[in-house]
Amino acid sequence: MFKYRLISGIVLIALVTSSLVLQGVAGAVVFTLLAMIMLLGGMREFFDMTDKIGIPGYKRPGMSAAALLVLGISVPAILGKGGEHFQGVIIELLMSFVVISGFVRAMQEEDLKEGLKRQLISLAGFFYIVWSLSFLLRIYFGEGIGMSGRYLLVYMVLVTKCSDIGAYCTGMTTHKLSGGKNHKIAPRLSPGKSWEGFIGGMVLSVVVALVLEKQLSEHLMFHGKDVITPYVAVGMGIIAASLGFIGDVCESIFKRTANVKDSGNTIPGMGGVLDVLDSLILVAPLYYLYLQVAVL
Secondary structure (H helix, E strand, C coil): CHHHHHHHHHHHHHHHHHHHHCCHHHHHHHHHHHHHHHHHHHHHHHHHHHHHHCCCCCHHHHHHHHHHHHHHHHHHHHHCCCCHHHHHHHHHHHHHHHHHHHHHHHHCCCCHHHHHHHHHHHHHHHHHHHHHHHHHHHHHCCCCCCCHHHHHHHHHHHHHHHHHHHHHHHHHHHHHHCCCCCCEEECCCEEEEEHHHHHHHHHHHHHHHHHHHHHCCCCCEECCEECCCHHHHHHHHHHHHHHHHHHHHHHHHHHHHHCCCCCCCCECCCECHHHHHHHHCCHHHHHHHHHHHHCC
16 A cells, blocks of 8 residues: 555656646646546546445536546647636536536436436536636646746645645644544544644644745746735635635545545545545635736
C-alpha cells in the first residue's frame, strides 16, 4: 500500500508542478491532462457510489460532458482563442447537452419513473462535480496561458488544503490529550472531525493565506489588479476553511450511504479523486466569483 501511495504521490506532484512551472503551452497541456484525469475520475467515482446506493445515473453522458468541458475551456485558451465569456458559453452549452441527452435517454426507458430518477442523478453529478470543479480550469486559464491564473489557483489550493492539514493535526492532538473526548461535529457522517480540529484548520488556513499574500503579492494579480490584500487573505482563510469542511462532509454523505471508505481507487494507494478534491468543490466557484467582482 505504501509503495503505491508513494508512486501516486510522486506522479501527482510531478504533474501538478509541471503544469504550474512549465510556461506557456507546455504547462497548459499538462494541466489539461491532469484536469481530464481528475474530472473523469471524479464523475466515475460519483456514479459508482450512486450505483451502490441504488440510484444509478447515466454514466456515459456525464463522463462525456466532463471531457468536453475540460477541452472546451482549455483548448481555446491554449490556441489563444476566446476568453472568459467564451468559457461561460461552453459551460452553458454543456449544461444544455447534459439536460437534453439525459431526457432523451430517460424517454427511452421502459420505466419512465426510473429514467427520470437516473436523469436527476446525472444532473446532480454534473453540477456537484463537473460544474464546480470547472472553476479550477477557469481560474488557471483566467488570462489565457499566462502565469497569473496559475499563481491565483495555487494560492486558493494551498490555503484550502492547509486547512485540511491543520484540522487533522489539531484534531488528532486534542483527541489524544482528551482521551478521545474532544467535541465531535458530525460523528455519524465523519467521526474523526472535531470542533477543535476545525478551529485549528481555520487558524492555519488564515496564517498560510497571510504568508502567501506577503510572499506572492506581486504575482497575485488578475487583469492587472491586485486582488489579494491582507484583509482579503484573512477572509479567504476563514471562508476556505469553512467551505472546505462543508465540502468534505458533503462527500462523506455519499460515502456513508454507499458504505465505502474511499470514494474510489482512481489514485492507487491514495483512494479516490473526490477524496482529494472534495474540499475544493465549494471553494472554487466562490473564489472565482470574487476574482470577477474584484476587477470590476
